[in-house]
Amino acid sequence: MRLDLLLTRLRFAKSRAVAQRWIGEEHIRCNGERVTRTDCPIAEGDVLTLPIGQGVMVIAIHSLPERRGPAAEAQSHYTLLNRDS
Template sequence: MAETLRLDKFLWFARIVKTRAQAQAMAEEGRIRMDGRILDRAHAPVRVGDVLSFAQRGAVRVLKVEALPERRGPAAEARACYSEVDSE
């Protein structure tokens, strides 16, 4: 198992976005933060323990990476890869 995964692949594999292109656009537009740093590239490495924050559907989501998925599997499997962090 790899220790890192590209940001766009993680977002797509974990079913946070519908397409990898959507994940790439979010990253390149600077709409995602990792551990407080603004990301501007889709190939940024994601590791277990990283905290991602971004706006989605009118709300700010803060996610902690719990595991790196190996594939885009069923929703239940994808949901186990991250946990929601209370943003307040």
Template sequence: MVKARTSAAELVGSGHVRVNGEREKSPGHAIKIGDVITVALDRTVRVLKVTGFSERRGDAAAARVLFEELSEAKRN
């Protein structure tokens, strides 16, 4: 969604992120497998279901296998 942790924290701080339908206020909130994350970004809304975690940070391709896209905006 964004390239840097600081950008992600700014999205949370500005109220653009929901976890399981509740507006998230803390960038450090723990996420679990099965949580649904809603992000308003660039005039679109993406809804993602967390399906896994990685031991280490990786590129965008590696991250794509860790969530299921539920929103219509990015489905092909």
């Protein structure tokens, strides 16, 4: 699954356009490596580091969502490993 689509379905971004702009800033990491492309493939087991506000959130992807559902459903697809605020 593409990273921009995943960020939208997990409700970190309101739309794919917002996710693409966020990825374009090149602050997101996948498995420790900086992501520079919006179509970066993401698979189960990947670890994402996301800049959220003034802090950083690290999540592990358990499963890939089929749709953009409610927040509780979105949160069931990942585990929060660390959050620095």
